[in-house]
Amino acid sequence: MKESDIVTELPEGWLRVKVPLPFSLKWVNSYLVPEGQGSGYTVVDPGLRTDDAVRIWGETLHERSIDWGDIVRIVLTHQHPDHYGLAGYMQEKSGAPVFITERSHRYARRLWGGGDEYGEALKALFLSHGMPAEPMRDINENLESFVARVSPQPEVAYMRAGGRLTMNGREWELIDAPGHAYGAVCLYDKSRRWMLCGDQVLPRITPNVSVVPGEEEDPLADFLGSLEQLQTYDVELALPGHRDPFTNFRERIGELRSFHARRLADMTDRLAEQPATSFELCEAMFGTHLRSNPHNLRFAMAETLAHLFHLELRGLASSRTSGGVIRYYADPREER
Ligand SMILES: [Zn+2]
Structure with a gap:
C-alpha cells in the first residue's frame, strides 16, 4: 500500500490510518485525532503489533512531521488484539496514557497476562460442542x-461507560457496547453527530458475536440490545474499526439486526431437519475449508x-x- 492508500484525511x-492486519480483515482503522495547535494527538485504537504495523506508524508519523511525543493519549474502544495490540509499544515510544474500560482490561489480562486458563477453557468448550x-x-x-502481537502490555488508566471524554475540543459520550467485546465502548459527539463505533457497527461486514468462556452466556442478546440502543442515536458520520467511514448508521444497524434474525431462523430450520452439534452446524454454514484457517474457524465456531x-x-x-458431546434439537418440547 502507498502512503496515500494508508492515510485518509477526514474533516x-x-x-x-489503515494499519495492516495479517488476516482476512486486512486492516484496522486507527484514528489520529488532533487536540488543537501544539496540543498533540489522541490515537484511537493503534492496531495489532506486527513489523508491518510498526513500520507504517513510523512512516506515517514521519511523513506528517508528527513526533512520537506528540501522541498525548491513546484511547481503546475495546480489548481485541487488532485494536489493543500496539498500545503498549506506542506508549513506550510516546509516554502517553492508555485509556480503556476496566472490564476490557480485565479480559486483556486474562488472555495475555500469563497462564493458559483461557486457552484451556476454550478447548473444553469447543470439544464439548463437537470440534x-x-x-x-x-x-x-x-x-x-x-x-x-499484544506485547508489551500497556499501563492503563480506566475510563467508564456512561462517562464523558473530551477529545478534539468536543465532549464525547462513552456508550457501553457489549456483545462483540464486553467492556467495549462507542464514543459519540452530539455536537457534530459523529460516532466512533469500534467494531460494534461495521459497514459491509457483520461484527463477530462470540461465546467467550467466562463472559456472559447470551452475547447475542446483549449485542442485539446494544444495536437497538445505538439505533436511537442520530449519526452523520460513523467511524468504524474496519472498512471505511460511513453515513447510513441507522440503516446499517437495521441490516445487522435482520442478518441475525435470518441466521437464527436458518439455524432452527437446519435443526428441525436434523439435530446437530455446534461444530456440525458451523461447518454446514461456514464450510469445511475453515479447518485450514484456525483464526477464522475460532470466530465461526464461537x-x-x-x-x-x-x-x-x-x-x-x-x-x-x-458421550461428552452436546447436540442441539429444534423443538425442546418434543419427547425424545
Ligand atoms: Zn477489530
Whole structure:
C-alpha cells in the first residue's frame, strides 16, 4: 500500500490510518485525532503489533512531521488484539496514557497476562460442542501466537461507560457496547453527530458475536440490545474499526439486526431437519475449508455457539449431552 492508500484525511484535521492486519480483515482503522495547535494527538485504537504495523506508524508519523511525543493519549474502544495490540509499544515510544474500560482490561489480562486458563477453557468448550481434536490444537496454537502481537502490555488508566471524554475540543459520550467485546465502548459527539463505533457497527461486514468462556452466556442478546440502543442515536458520520467511514448508521444497524434474525431462523430450520452439534452446524454454514484457517474457524465456531445459546435460552432449541458431546434439537418440547 502507498502512503496515500494508508492515510485518509477526514474533516477537522482527523487522519484515518489503515494499519495492516495479517488476516482476512486486512486492516484496522486507527484514528489520529488532533487536540488543537501544539496540543498533540489522541490515537484511537493503534492496531495489532506486527513489523508491518510498526513500520507504517513510523512512516506515517514521519511523513506528517508528527513526533512520537506528540501522541498525548491513546484511547481503546475495546480489548481485541487488532485494536489493543500496539498500545503498549506506542506508549513506550510516546509516554502517553492508555485509556480503556476496566472490564476490557480485565479480559486483556486474562488472555495475555500469563497462564493458559483461557486457552484451556476454550478447548473444553469447543470439544464439548463437537470440534475434533486437530482443528482445536491449531486454534490453541493460533491463540498463543497473539501474545507477541499484544506485547508489551500497556499501563492503563480506566475510563467508564456512561462517562464523558473530551477529545478534539468536543465532549464525547462513552456508550457501553457489549456483545462483540464486553467492556467495549462507542464514543459519540452530539455536537457534530459523529460516532466512533469500534467494531460494534461495521459497514459491509457483520461484527463477530462470540461465546467467550467466562463472559456472559447470551452475547447475542446483549449485542442485539446494544444495536437497538445505538439505533436511537442520530449519526452523520460513523467511524468504524474496519472498512471505511460511513453515513447510513441507522440503516446499517437495521441490516445487522435482520442478518441475525435470518441466521437464527436458518439455524432452527437446519435443526428441525436434523439435530446437530455446534461444530456440525458451523461447518454446514461456514464450510469445511475453515479447518485450514484456525483464526477464522475460532470466530465461526464461537459465533455458531452464540446463536445456539441464544436459541436455547429463548426456548427455541434444546440440547442434550451424550458421550461428552452436546447436540442441539429444534423443538425442546418434543419427547425424545
Ligand atoms: Zn477489530
